[in-house]
Amino acid sequence: MFGGLTGLKNPQGTDWGEQMLNTVASQTIRHLFTRSESVEVFVRCYPSSKLLQGSIDSFKMSGRGLVIKRDFAVEEMSFETDAVAIDFGSVLGGKLTLKQPTQAIAQVILSEAGINHAFKAELVTKRLLNLSLPTLTALSDGKPVSFPEVQVQLLPENRLRILAQADLNNGELIPLNMIVTIAVEKRRRVSFQNPEIALESVPEAQQDISRTLSMALVEILDNMVDLDRFDLDGVKMRLNRLETEGQKLIFSGYAEIERIPRSG
Template structure:
């Protein structure tokens, strides 16, 4: 469902802006529960100069690129300059790039489903880190059945399984703190092997595999996978809230979705 909010006193120009924006935004997502768009322009005469006061998008249950789910996503700009001629043709074209305050919420369940996504599976399969291949006789190793649990204070627990030539179903168990590098890459810092759920006879093996697995994780979670057409997301802060992972930052809007 795609809609837009508007003031009861919104004039024709503002209603047209909201309608055009809604049509563009809904095509960004493979599917969604709700997407709401709100564009404000007061007084209406500012539209003649191509100036609007703010643009806001809020969505829930959004699926990006068919495999990556966001529980919630929102961004809101300050004043924006648009091309009036393009608007009359049914499009919103920015006269210059702009920034917006942004927030993305990922649920623990969606994060775990993302480990099954094709792009992620490619990075978990046929891993050749030296720490790992030293234990596998030089053969690549694949990780599977990855499971993550969010904990307070940006802490996470992660489990996985892998197979070696002489041992199947070797468990991997670790704890770490989720951090952000260069505002775009998620890192699992201060990672520690957690032996509690690992049988004693394979703990030494599992500990070494865990170190290699951490390197795989730290090379794979890039927020550019959540970028939208014309919208680049950057993160200033992240936090765990119950079973949700919340990213707060900004969106660099190069062009309005669906236009160039």
């Protein structure tokens, strides 16, 4: 039975074993995301008999229109491994299980719209609302300070324009407007650097406090975007570089895959 499974070709010339593995892998990976527009998996294994020992030459996944943890939209994601050891018995059972950890080259593309949607996610808003940091409450007579509105515009040369409002919990909203440069730090953090505060559109009476609150928001954001907080179970993303391109933010790096997670 197994010999036939790994030797029989379909009319397109694809080995039935590879075809089954592609199907199982696609179904498994699709379940990692809350939603997905498309998920495609390509497995290369030659000779196909190596599947019986759970050995494949490469594993490539590409997806579009993905949503992670209900609120984090990914325009495109792709990764490709070198040789991978899998449990072939799990494939026959409709699952995909790794025999040992592996690494994959990865690329993730976020859209400007997706980034702004993420700023409304609970995981993000809880770090921006009702803050009691001493540097902030000193400006609001000891009351918690919030940043209820944060909007990002992607700019060339790895820069972002951040438009926001600060709520001092006294009925006064302070407009914030700045440009920052983003960079990769320690392969897992997105760092917000070199803030340029724009005060032209801020009323003169609010300019000093707007400047102070802008610097505080940059510091908060600089400590917020840590990929370890967004990892899928069993998968860690590590970054080598990032770049802005039009209305897209492109991350390149690799994924450390300990096991195939069951859900995202």
